[in-house]
Amino acid sequence: MKERFAYLPLLLAVLIQAEARAEGRCPDGYFPIGGGSAGWEGCAPMGPGADGAQEPEPQLETRWGAVATADGALGVAAGQESQESAEQHALAHCQTHSEGKVCKVLIAYYNQCVAVAWGDGGSLWARSPDVYDAEDMALSNCQQKTTNCDIYYSACSYAERIQ
Incomplete structure (x- = not known):
């Protein structure tokens, strides 16, 4: 019975890690592109303000x-x-x-x-x-x-x- 639960902490760590990367394998402020039938994958920036940074005031x-x-x-x-x-x-x-x-x-x-x-x-x-x-x-x-x-x-x- 102990053996069944030995992997529970590892499973929880993987699930928590997956939630931290809500946009797939991309870092914060980026979203996944490509994949599927495209044959390639990558990450693209979300644009100004997407990562919480304020857009600069217009001059x-x-x-x-x-x-x-x-x-x-x-x-x-x-x-x-x-x-x-x-x-x-x-x-x-x-x-x-x-x-x-x-x-x-x-x-x-x-x-x-x-x-x-x-x-x-x-x-x-x-x-x-x-x-x-x-x-x-x-x-x-x-x-x-x-x-x-x-x-x-x-x-x-x-x-x-x-x-």
Whole structure:
């Protein structure tokens, strides 16, 4: 009777070892490939995060936008790599519509949205991470200062993933 149970610890050790390798003969974070009629076997990685490791945070690059005005003319830029570039693009765009009037930067913004509301007494702006919030705030600001307000321009310049 003792002989029958002599192999019990060895059998338990084999069963426990088999459960530790849930993916067949492959180490943690890998899964078996091939086998069967393929005639070969191997292991392939499960991919990012499969072994419990965290996927690295994406690297983001700031993007700028700007709005320039000149007595009724509007120039805009979005998605630029620098504040200077955004302002230059907005000023150049404004100058093409200003009929010789001098354009000035109304606002420069980055990694968010902007909205410009125009009314009888001029323009007012707001910025926010959400374009709809920016529009609501710009309208509210405009209506507190003047009449006949409407959204004239809105856009977002969100940070972009670095490739």
